[in-house]
Amino acid sequence: MESPMQDFAVIAVAYGGYISLVKFIPFLVLFFLWWPLIGWVYEDTERVETNRPLWTGAVLGAGVLAVLFWLLVPIYLVGMFIYVITVITGALVYVKHRNARVMDFDRVLTADHIKSLFSRSADQGSEMKNTVFITANKNEVELPQPRTPEFYGYKHCFELVTDAIWRRADTVTFTPGPQAYAVTYTVDGAAFQQPEITKEQMDFLLPFLKQIADLDTKERRKPQKGKFKVLRDKDTFEWEVQTAGSTAGEQIRLVRSLAESVTKLTDLGLMPEQFERLSAMRDLKEGLFIVSGPKRSGVTTTFYALIRNHDSYTNNINTLERRTSGVLPNVTQTIFDQAKSGVTFAEELARVIRMGPDIVGVADCEETKAAQAACSGAIDQKIVYVTLEADSVITALRKWMKLVGDRKLLSHGLLGICNQRLLRVLCTECKQAYAPNKELMRKFNLNPEKTKALYRAGKVLYDKHGKPSTCDHCQGTGFVGRTGVFELVMLNDDLKKVIRKAKTMQEISTEFRRAKMLLLQEQALRKVINGTTSINEMIRVLSPPKKSTPVGKAEP
Ligand SMILES: [Zn+2]
Structure with missing residues (x-):
């Protein structure tokens, strides 16, 4: 030189x-x-x-x-x-x-490379060390050598999972497109579009996800499922990786494993008079109650809460379920497995009933023989709770009538029916009051004297200088958690007679209305008026199901 x-x-x-x-x-x-x-x-x-x-x-x-x-x-x-x-x-x-x-990860002077030079220095490095991936086989994943494909898989996975947890996402869906993968988060049952990720990034992320979930990394067509855990500080998050081939490429979904929360009747979101009626069932000796709703509308949570409403020390409580959804203390829970037991659902239920329980819970009781067995139990000194998939009290009843086939048997022990949805609860930190316009008032039949203000999602907070920032409480979604909204009818002798005699479902429906049953929308509106949720959320949840469309773009 x-x-x-x-x-x-x-x-x-x-x-x-x-x-x-x-x-x-x-x-x-x-x-x-x-x-x-x-x-x-x-x-x-x-x-x-x-x-x-x-x-x-x-x-x-x-x-x-x-x-x-x-x-x-x-x-x-x-x-x-x-x-x-x-x-x-x-x-x-x-x-x-x-x-x-x-390959992508080894390029220099690209936007990603330059960004990584800055971000790696401080926070991320130490945060990455505080987060540990545990594979399906319970092995800890070591942080790979920097600038290797494994490292990039690890890093992408770390960033994804950290973000998904922060935003309280329970599902992350990757849908392959021509150039990139669309990413959708589901938060409190609502879909949120996230920034896309490139095919190249997915080439690192996907093998890493498959590896830690103990899936076959070479299998790209057959559906696969496997779990991994994320340990961060003192928290453990369990995720299930689901992959399946499609014509556009491999479809990937991450589903956060959450036990169906075992809550009390008081926490479901029942209106005071509804709570009173349901909670009174703990003093009854026999009868059947139907818990219904569409898929993922909180039916199992309500079902469990109703069972927990009974004292499990003085009562014998048995349930028959099709999958493990949660653990009920001091309750004998049987998970139906035809392959293992070699009997039908109805036979299994008969066996459970023969054990002489005081209270029986039957999840997804959607077979004639099982439905009839449940009805018989309900007139033989047992309280029986069954769940059905249905979108209203009337459709649940119609389904049940078809299953049981015998209106006398059915109506004799029937205590009541509820149908439900889950509404997202407005974030208390950033929700905004507004004066509803006349058209809205008319459309939803609101009383202008009583309803001066309604609330809607705020999303952005303003400090005293007027500077906007994302609300930390709801991560800018405007909502935190969900509450149930219920359509409920309890049957008196008159209504039982209507069920036995009615020629049409319309006739039954009219009588239920005459007995002051409020429809789901009327119940939901009460929650809009008291500021628990917004009009838009009510409309979103109560609209007939269509192909799920994301409710919002990604927030910063
Ligand atoms: Zn907020």
Whole structure:
């Protein structure tokens, strides 16, 4: 390195204009900055397996040319400018060449690379160390070596899971598209579109996810399922990875494993009079109650709460369920498994009933024989709770009538029916009051005297300088958690008679209304008026199901 330096110094000194120290020092500094570049290219050519003499020579040549320009151009600053541009151009041509030869994670000077140089330094590094992935086989995943495919898989997974947990997402869905994967989070039952991720990123993320969930990384078509855990500080989060092939590529879903919360009747969101009626069932000795709702509307939570309403120490309580949804203390829970037991659901239920319980819970009681057995139990000194998938009290009853087939048997022990939905609860930190317009008041039959203000999602908070920020309490979704809304009818002797005699469902429906049963929308409106939820949320939840559309774009 010394000898060319001396040569240049001589040239510089010989050329009259450069004797000035003020001009010579920048020259030296820029000249020395060029050397590490040559060194890096020299090393890098081997790493990316390209022609070393050619590229080192080219970058070196560009530098020599640049120095000559500088020396020959009479105006010093113009010469310096040409020098800098020439050296940078030479370097960029090489970077472009080498980036084309390597995979995404190994590229330099890309937006991701530059971002990673800054973010890796502080927070993320230590946070990544505080987060541990546990594989399906209960092994801890070690942080891989930086700048390897495993490291990028680990990093993408870490970022994804951290974000999903912060936003309280219970499902993350990746849908392959022509260029990228669409990402959707489900938070409190509502879908949120997130920024897309590239196919290349997925090439790192997917093998990593499959590996920690102990799935076959080579299998791209058959559906697979597996779990992994994330430990962070003192919290454990369990996720299930579900993959399946489609014509567009592999579809991936992450589902957070949450036990169906075992809550009390008081926490379901029942209106006071509804609570009173349901809670009174603990003093009854026999009868059947139907808990209904569409899929994922909180039916199991209500079912469990009704069972827990009974004292499990003084009563014998048995349930028959099709899958494990939660643990009820002091209750004998049987999970139906036809392959294992070799009997039908109805036979299994008969066995459970023969054990002589005081209270029987039957989840998804959607078979004729089982439905009849449940009805018989309900007139034989047992309290029976059954769940059905239905979108209203009337459709639940119609379904039950069809299943049981015998109106006398059915109506004799029937205590009541409820149907439910889950409404997201407005964030108390950022919800905003507004005066509803006349049209809205008319449409929902609201009393203008009583309803001065309604509430809607706020999403953004403003500090005292008027600066907006994302609400930390709801992560900008405007909602935190959900509450049930219930349509409920309890049957007296008159209504039982109506069920036995009615010629049409319409007739029954009319009588239920006459007995003051409020419809789901009327019940939901009460929660809108008291500020628990918004009109839009009510409309979203009560609209007939269609292909789920995301309710919002990703929040910053
Ligand atoms: Zn908020």
